[in-house]
Amino acid sequence: MGIRDGRLVAVAYTGGEPAAVSFDDLLAVHWSMLVRVAGRVSPPGMRDDVLQEAVTLAWRRWDTYDAERGSVRSWMIAIVADRARRAWRRHRVWHPLSDDLHVAPADSEIRADVERAIAALPARQRLAVQLRYYVDLPVAEIAEVMRCAAGTVSSTLHDARATLRSALGDEYR
Template identity: 45%
Template sequence: MPTMTGEPVAAVTAPPGDGPGFVAWVRPHLAAMARLAGRLAVGADRDDIVQEALARAWAKRSQYDASRGTPSAWLLAITADQARKAVRRLRPGGMFLVDSSGELDAGPVSRPDLDARMDVDHAIMSLSARQRLAVDCFYFADLSIADTAAVMGCSEGTVKSTLSDARSRLRTLLEVSE
């Protein structure tokens, strides 16, 4: 029987203690975990981040509390934490897609669709870390406001306010001058 969020009731219970059960429990969330890892840790290996998140989730599976959020929100919060750690590890090496002037390095390729995406990515990278997390969770990982709040560790009102501020900032950054 599905819950109000459309997830089967079994998917909202604590993660199974056995390996195959845990794999089945996390499998529906892997794509969202990979998308979020890729968005939050540009330059890092998103598969490594997801693997670290899964290892952490396995180790902490007894701490999952269905009354505090969905499995998706719990797993994505762990993924976001692992992505932040990966970015901190990258900083000394300077492996970013941004050149020394702070502009994205597009290289010799120039296509309108690629240029537009790079403009959006550059604008998103200029948001505060909290705004980026909200945008990535809500728009790119396709989480609800409630699940985004669970990932961010804040209230739904804070998520709505943060998204509003981020949209306003993005609107300003992406305005096309005529």
């Protein structure tokens, strides 16, 4: 992939010329997005633990990153999503409201209903909804994170919206 000299771990191409970039620099560029993703997909109170595990794993597995399979950002988001999924398995208790919610309905009762409905979705649908509507990732990048085709993401989101409409009823349309 590139230079493996201490903290220099990547080669960024700008104008066709390679330039050494440190892992810390890559992390700094994507940090706010990773925090948003972890805040959305992690069990309550576990965002920082998920981030720490994800960053540690990304550092250890940097040599597995393949630029042909997607961007560094998508690769890092996929690691955060995986660590959050594992945290949910350990956590096994659902608390419907998250302090880290960035986009939410104004009314707390509606917010709670929407959060419960999202929590009841199958894991793939829940991840797609959270990444699209709460983290605001484009469908193509969600496809990279979920390692599937963009059409699969669109279909997953369609199915999730149908399930949410059914669960929430006419009053939320």
